[in-house]
Amino acid sequence: MPGDVMGQVFRQLFDSIDEGVIVTDPEWKIIFYNSEMAGLEALVSEHVVGKYLNEVYDAVTLESSEHLRVVLTREPVLEKRKSYFTNKGKEVTIVANTFPVIEDNQVVAVYSVCKDITKFKELLTKTMQLHDQIGLEGQEHRSVNGTRYTFESIVSASSAMQNLIVSAKKAALADGFILVFGETGTGKELLVQGIHNHSVRKHEPFVAINCAAIPETLLESILFGTTKGAFTGAVESKGLFQQAGDGTLFLDELNCMSIALQAKLLRVMQEKMVRRVGGTMEIPVRCRVISSTNVDPWELVSKGSLRKDLFYRLAVMTLFIPPLKDRKEDIEALIQYFLNRYQRIYGLDKVQIGAELKDRFLRYLWPGNVRELEHIVESAMNMLDGRKVITVDHLPHYLRAKFLSQDGTFSEFYKMGSSTLAHVLREVEKQVLWEALKSHSGNITKAAESIGIARQNLQYRMKKFGMHNS
Ligand SMILES: Nc1ncnc2c1ncn2[C@@H]1O[C@H](COP(=O)(O)OP(=O)(O)OP(=O)(O)O)[C@@H](O)[C@H]1O
Ligand SMILES: [Mg+2]
Known part of the structure; x- marks a missing residue:
């Protein structure tokens, strides 16, 4: 060329x-x-x-x-x-x-x-001003510590969660650094705020920062603070370590912090002193640090994306929140909790989840955990149209498709591992019938034809499975 x-x-x-x-x-x-x-x-x-x-x-x-x-x-x-x-x-x-x-x-x-990074810088300045204000208000009105949740906000029925809360309460009082890990939407924020509010630091500020949401270059300034002139346009600002004072600093999604910044953080943890970006003065660190990861921290350490020495510093105690699919007893309790909550918000009452749907919920793998369940209950409320029973028809499209697809259903049953062949076949058969009925808008003759069985045969099977063609 x-x-x-x-x-x-x-x-x-x-x-x-x-x-x-x-x-x-x-x-x-x-x-x-x-x-x-x-x-x-x-x-x-x-x-x-x-x-x-x-x-x-x-x-x-x-x-x-x-x-x-x-x-x-x-x-x-x-x-x-x-x-x-x-x-x-x-x-x-x-x-x-x-x-x-x-x-x-x-x-x-x-x-x-x-x-x-103009927008980020503006955001940073605003965040810092806000934190400064909150810090000040926190001094005056000691009850305002920047949290919304306590342990009482955690809905749980499973022994796994109840044991976890017992451990978290002990950890809260022991005052060592804590690392919480759990998949997205399992309630890490809830647990961490619960810990703060159960600790002797509860009247002190709770300051949280999501390490994944802030660009690397700004995260350092936000955490450690800046001095005027540290870089062109830099203002004199307290870092979050200082703003947290005697309270709790929550480093959310720690696994997204670069190795270089992890090294700086480690130094702060070891020396219990922080120096502002561009500054020379050493400021003592008094807050308790709680961090979180959404991946197994030992895996992160072995992959090299979390420094081992930092991990040992920050994980004096580790708390693991199991994924929702592994604590099925919580699913029912959470459904009821979110039903109550959102029907109040939407001015409805006596709304229930249909038995069939509840059954599917108990078998679904919940990749988005409690957040996904909450979102589904809320969006179903919007779809009810005056009815009182939530069914698969009121679910968001992606989930409906998943529940109705033979593939998704089969893999769900397969993964369960506890089903007998007869059970799996029965469930798959139900799905096929549902799908046929759906795609023919409930017309039994056409649905039967599409899956190669006689009309009476379909009616018989629908009756056997307690399916209503409404
Ligand atoms: N046990 C629970 N009881 C009541 N609500 C819960 C529970 N667990 C989670 N939630 C709700 O689910 C949503 C997600 O929780 P939270 O933000 O604490 O999750 P997270 O683990 O921090 O998620 P992410 O990793 O995505 O930040 C929130 O609205 C929270 O109120
Ligand atoms: Mg979170």
Whole structure:
């Protein structure tokens, strides 16, 4: 392919990506500037390309410009956070990675790839302000500690959950660091808040952060705080360790924290001191740390995505919340709890779950655990249309399809492992009948025809299984 075509391809390619790209030559003249960068800085590519950096940006110094530095040092500058004002007066914050291009031992070009994190920074500042406020309010009104749940909020009937709550209460009072693990939607947040509210720290703040929801570069500032000028635009802010004070800091989804930040966290845990980003002062850490993972932490350690030494620090006590499918007694109790709750909210009463559906719920594997069950009960309430009994017809589409599909049903029974062949065959037969009736809108003659049996035969089987064609 001729060079100019390739040039065109690359230009177009770089204009279609979400990251800003700027390339300069060794004299610091801008030779490429993509559309994302232009959007970010409110500039026009054609006005910028061919100009020197100091003609486009104010105060270009070795300190402020990575391009200048990289030409001189030949070393890349990574993850550099910068905040500045565009010529339209808008403040933008970016994270830039800047690299030299070296040929015959000479720097022939320097390029930066920049990510716009303005929104995240605004969010960070707001979060920090909010936490500061909550912290202050917490001092004044000691009952406001930032939690919604206690152990009483945990609905449970299974011995597994009841034993867990007994252990969690002991752990709450023992005051060591705790690691909670359980699949998504099993109630980790509930349990952790329960622990805080059962501990001697209950009048102190409860501060939670989801490590998966915050970009890596900001997580460090949020946890440890920043000093003014730590990076351009940085404000003086308390980190969450400090905001949690004598309370609890909940590090949710710890498994999503990078290994590099895990190392910094470990240092804080060992020294019981935290230093703000850009600061030198050591601030004592007094809070109790509770963390959570949605995967088996030992597995994470053996895979190398959770540092072993950090794991031992944070998991003085581990609590495992079993998935809902392994505590079937809780399913009934939770159904009743969510039925009561949502019928109150939707102004309904005496709503029940049909026996057939309840039976299926008890056999379903609940990949989304309690959250999925809650969501299903709530959405079924919306579909009831004045009826009092929730049936498979009121379920969200994905679940209905699953319940009605032969495949899904078979694998569910198969996985159960406890069924006899006769039971499995009976259940599969029921599913086939249901499906045939459904797809022929309840017309028995057509449904029977579609599965190759006589009308009377279908009627007989429906009667045998107690199926009503409504
Ligand atoms: N035992 C329970 N009793 C009552 N409600 C529960 C129970 N377990 C979970 N819930 C409810 O289910 C939803 C999910 O719970 P929670 O947010 O604590 O789960 P999680 O394990 O933190 O999930 P994720 O890993 O996705 O963050 C919440 O609305 C919570 O109130
Ligand atoms: Mg959670």
